[in-house]
Amino acid sequence: MTARPAVLPAFRRAAWHSSADTLRLPGPPAELALVPEVVAASDRRWWEAQATAGGDAEFRPADRRKLLAEALELFTDGTVTIGDSLVQGPAEFRAAIWATAGVPAALVDRWCGLLREAVPDAVPEAGVADGRVPDGGVPDGALSLVSLPGNTFSCLESVLSEAARSAAVWVRPSRREPWSASRLVAALLAVGWPAWRLGLYPSERRTLRGLVRLTDRQIVYGGAGLAASVRGAPQLTVHGPGRGCALVPPGMDTSEAVAWLLPLVAGDGGRFCSNVRTVVCPGPGADALATALAEALDALPADPAAPWPLTACRTPGEAERAAWGVRERLRPGDRLLTRRPPTARTGVTGSDVYALPALALLASDDPGHPLVGHEVPFPFAAVVATSPARAEALAAGSLFVHRPPEGPA
Numbered sequence: 001m002t003a004r005p006a007v008l009p010a011f012r013r014a015a016w017h018s019s020a021d022t023l024r025l026p027g028p029p030a031e032l033a034l035v036p037e038v039v040a041a042s043d044r045r046w047w048e049a050q051a052t053a054g055g056d057a058e059f060r061p062a063d064r065r066k067l068l069a070e071a072l073e074l075f076t077d078g079t080v081t082i083g084d085s086l087v088q089g090p091a092e093f094r095a096a097i098w099a100t101a102g103v104p105a106a107l108v109d110r111w112c113g114l115l116r117e118a119v120p121d122a123v124p125e126a127g128v129a130d131g132r133v134p135d136g137g138v139p140d141g142a143l144s145l146v147s148l149p150g151n152t153f154s155c156l157e158s159v160l161s162e163a164a165r166s167a168a169v170w171v172r173p174s175r176r177e178p179w180s181a182s183r184l185v186a187a188l189l190a191v192g193w194p195a196w197r198l199g200l201y202p203s204e205r206r207t208l209r210g211l212v213r214l215t216d217r218q219i220v221y222g223g224a225g226l227a228a229s230v231r232g233a234p235q236l237t238v239h240g241p242g243r244g245c246a247l248v249p250p251g252m253d254t255s256e257a258v259a260w261l262l263p264l265v266a267g268d269g270g271r272f273c274s275n276v277r278t279v280v281c282p283g284p285g286a287d288a289l290a291t292a293l294a295e296a297l298d299a300l301p302a303d304p305a306a307p308w309p310l311t312a313c314r315t316p317g318e319a320e321r322a323a324w325g326v327r328e329r330l331r332p333g334d335r336l337l338t339r340r341p342p343t344a345r346t347g348v349t350g351s352d353v354y355a356l357p358a359l360a361l362l363a364s365d366d367p368g369h370p371l372v373g374h375e376v377p378f379p380f381a382a383v384v385a386t387s388p389a390r391a392e393a394l395a396a397g398s399l400f401v402h403r404p405p406e407g408p409a
Contacts, residue, residue: 102312104304153180242273243373270379286385333363
């Protein structure tokens with residue numbers, strides 16, 4: 001008899017729940033329990049009853065700060081229980097993230113560190129007698145929603161901030177990588193965070209609009225299409241494409257520029273919205289810089305233990321589609337300067353599939369070029385030669401504009 005796959009449960013109405021509705025996860029056999037919109041609507045009414053009854057009215061900023069710090073210690077290095085019986089230590093967590101999302105342990109460690117650094121700022125020190133902070137600060141009576149992306153779990157920082165400031169927070173995990181959100185909820189519960197103040201609501205994409213309507217404040221991560229589908233709620237914050245850009249000063253030494261740019265392009269497996277996607281070169285030297293940067297990217301190994309680790313693609317065809325998406329956006333005159341094949345398979349069975357780093361030198365400085373700001377789940381950048389006046393126009397469409405640090409005076 002074939003064993004049933006493990007089911008990663010939802011957390012609602014202060015308890016873990018499975019579901020008749022599930023989604024197969026990438027990697028080893030496992031399923032994610034999904035929460036339909038009609039169930040979430042009923043849960044909203046249940047939550048209002050808890051809030052009206054008073055619950056744990058005295059849940060002050062200092063208490064929240066302490067528990068958040070303790071929960072992140074557990075999240076990073078401890079053992080938690082997800083659902084009724086899934087006991088997960090730090091090694092099992094890293095193995096699950098690698099198997100499901102292709103994120104190597106070195107990046108898991110780094111992203112855990114980023115989350116721990118966020119805790120001191122999650123809850124302000126100042127408070128008043130009723131547990132509230134002046135000027136509309138925390139905590140308030142809102143039911144918040146955080147809908148997470150699949151590219152990095154460092155966005156759990158938004159869950160921490162909403163847990164700190166809200167009456168309750170519902171987390172909608174990525175369907176591609178729900179382990180980190182489940183682990184954080186389990187860690188918060190383990191250190192004593194009130195259960196009625198937490199929710200874990202895995203759902204289909206079509207359910208997201210319903211979750212936005214059911215909550216009072218929302219933070220939603222996703223691409224341009226997803227962002228456009230949920231706009232309009234009065235308390236909605238959308239984190240869409242970052243379109244990271246780097247401005248190379250005229251006359252900057254090529255080797256110095258490559259040393260500065262390589263971590264901006266390839267750091268964190270190229271998965272952050274702040275990663276550089278467009279390198280703007282005002283003045284001569286773009287060809288030499290692009291060639292040298294392409295060589296540096298070609299030298300990055302597809303090895304989870306490498307100093308600049310790449311991430312593997314677990315969904316069948318994902319690496320090929322992502323790599324092809326760069327090539328099909330090339331215009332006449334553009335050149336792809338990286339020389340390796342677009343994808344690689346490694347591991348004993350060839351199951352670790354990578355979209356390899358890529359770099360294109362564009363023939364025009366058109367800000368509307370489809371590769372300017374193009375975001376993919378691996379290191380990629382387009383180099384654009386332009387005039388100093390045009391450089392700022394190219395950078396204007398980016399949320400993250402990187403400039404080299406100034407040297408000593």
